[in-house]
Amino acid sequence: MHAKVEPQPGPARILRPEEIPAVQPEVLEPAEREALRARIKRLLEEQDAVLVAHYYTDPELQRLADETGGHVSDSLDMARFGHEHPASTLVVCGVRFMGETAKILNPEKRVLMPDLGAECSLDLACPAEAFAAFCDRHPDRTVVVYANTSAAVKARADWMVTSGSALDVVRHLKARGERILWAPDRHLGRWVREQTGADMLLWDGACVVHESFQAEALARLRAEHPQAKVLVHPESPAEVVAQADYVGSTSGIIEAARRMDAEVFIVATEPGIFHKMREAAPGKTFIEAPTGGRGATCTSCERCPWMAMNGLRRLAQVLETGANEVHVDPAVAERALVPIRRLLDFARARRQEIYGNNDA
Numbered sequence: 001m002h003a004k005v006e007p008q009p010g011p012a013r014i015l016r017p018e019e020i021p022a023v024q025p026e027v028l029e030p031a032e033r034e035a036l037r038a039r040i041k042r043l044l045e046e047q048d049a050v051l052v053a054h055y056y057t058d059p060e061l062q063r064l065a066d067e068t069g070g071h072v073s074d075s076l077d078m079a080r081f082g083h084e085h086p087a088s089t090l091v092v093c094g095v096r097f098m099g100e101t102a103k104i105l106n107p108e109k110r111v112l113m114p115d116l117g118a119e120c121s122l123d124l125a126c127p128a129e130a131f132a133a134f135c136d137r138h139p140d141r142t143v144v145v146y147a148n149t150s151a152a153v154k155a156r157a158d159w160m161v162t163s164g165s166a167l168d169v170v171r172h173l174k175a176r177g178e179r180i181l182w183a184p185d186r187h188l189g190r191w192v193r194e195q196t197g198a199d200m201l202l203w204d205g206a207c208v209v210h211e212s213f214q215a216e217a218l219a220r221l222r223a224e225h226p227q228a229k230v231l232v233h234p235e236s237p238a239e240v241v242a243q244a245d246y247v248g249s250t251s252g253i254i255e256a257a258r259r260m261d262a263e264v265f266i267v268a269t270e271p272g273i274f275h276k277m278r279e280a281a282p283g284k285t286f287i288e289a290p291t292g293g294r295g296a297t298c299t300s301c302e303r304c305p306w307m308a309m310n311g312l313r314r315l316a317q318v319l320e321t322g323a324n325e326v327h328v329d330p331a332v333a334e335r336a337l338v339p340i341r342r343l344l345d346f347a348r349a350r351r352q353e354i355y356g357n358n359d360a
């Protein structure tokens with residue numbers, strides 16, 4: 001009998017430390033903040049625009065989105081909201097792949113972003129040409145990509161998934177006897193492989209925020225708070241996931257905080273999510289899971305440096321000037337729509353509430 005051979009991970013592009021920007025949250029005096037808020041509210045009306053923000057953005061932006069009839073959610077639900085909303089301009093506060101997905105699903109609308117340089121380490125770790133070559137070497141595998149990829153990578157995929165839908169899609173493919181090529185997050189891919197037993201060849205990318213959570217420090221924190229429940233996003237390392245009382249997407253984590261019978265939670269995901277967790281579960285206590293801290297090997301722990309590029313000043317500026325419009329090559333968009341639509345159709349067929357149950 002032969003020992004089972006573990007599939008080898010695919011070749012990720014390793015980010016150089018200088019490619020990971022320092023976290024620079026916007027600092028505003030109260031008077032400037034109020035003036036910007038008023039200006040943005042006026043511009044949204046004048047421009048027939050609506051704000052769509054991710055859970056990881058600054059709470060100030062999330063509040064403004066809620067106050068102006070916009071939406072705060074995960075990436076696919078952001079795109080769904082933008083598609084259904086009558087506004088002709090969508091202002092996506094998040095990272096680039098979210099703006100691209102919004103544009104692909106809403107090609108007739110103008111999509112603006114506060115900063116087009118807001119990237120994602122998963123997207124950056126998976127360049128389209130290298131990924132296409134990897135796919136070409138494994139033509140027998142079904143290509144499944146996470147939402148956190150460029151339009152060009154999605155255009156090479158058979159399926160797009162989110163963290164809230166990955167298990168169902170992979171189980172479905174496994175039942176059809178399909179072998180999977182997965183990209184780009186190795187931790188999420190490993191977790192999905194463990195949960196489903198599917199044959200998955202993994203790309204070797206990682207999220208710089210979630211990968212920084214530390215298992216030993218988490219164990220010590222749990223010992224200090226024995227009553228706390230641990231909520232973990234599956235982009236985190238296996239040793240961190242192993243300590244979780246709940247593993248799931250951003251929307252799932254918020255729902256778990258509301259639903260679970262506990263008063264204290266240790267949370268391993270980007271702390272921007274605490275704003276919505278406090279709204280969903282007022283009175284409960286949320287503690288950030290420990291990370292490696294800032295140092296030579298960790299330039300952006302705790303906060304996503306690219307999400308932090310979204311701020312009120314830049315938002316007001318793009319609304320005033322029309323700068324930072326998101327464009328996707330129409331041929332690429334047409335092909336990238338295939339795996340996105342496949343996920344939406346799959347969810348609909350299963351009567352699954354996919355919107356609001358997925359993540360970036």
Ligand code: SF4
Nearest residue numbers: 120121207209304360
């Ligand atoms: S938190 Fe991680 S996965 Fe999310 S946008 Fe930032 S780098 Fe990408």
